[in-house]
Amino acid sequence: xxxxxxxxxxxxxxxxxxxxxxxxxxxxxxxxxxxxxxxxxxxxxxxxxxxxxxxxxxxxxxxxxxxxxxxxxxx
Numbered sequence: 001x002x003x004x005x006x007x008x009x010x011x012x013x014x015x016x017x018x019x020x021x022x023x024x025x026x027x028x029x030x031x032x033x034x035x036x037x038x039x040x041x042x043x044x045x046x047x048x049x050x051x052x053x054x055x056x057x058x059x060x061x062x063x064x065x066x067x068x069x070x071x072x073x074x075x
Contacts, residue, residue, distance in 0.1 A: 020062060
């Protein structure tokens with residue numbers, strides 16, 4: 001029995017899309033804050049550091065959520 005069978009097949013696609021979007025937004029926000037905290041002073045530009053941090057932090061989040069969803073579907 002799959003962990004996603006609790007919904008009996010209803011709204012599974014919407015839930016997956018919601019988690020991908022939510023995870024992406026959290027990854028972007030946390031990357032921006034971390035980029036400002038770590039690289040802002042070194043670069044001298046906090047906006048550039050936030051942009052770079054948000055871009056690089058979101059890269060591993062989306063594939064991680066997709067792999068996690070696949071694992072849940074097969075469990």
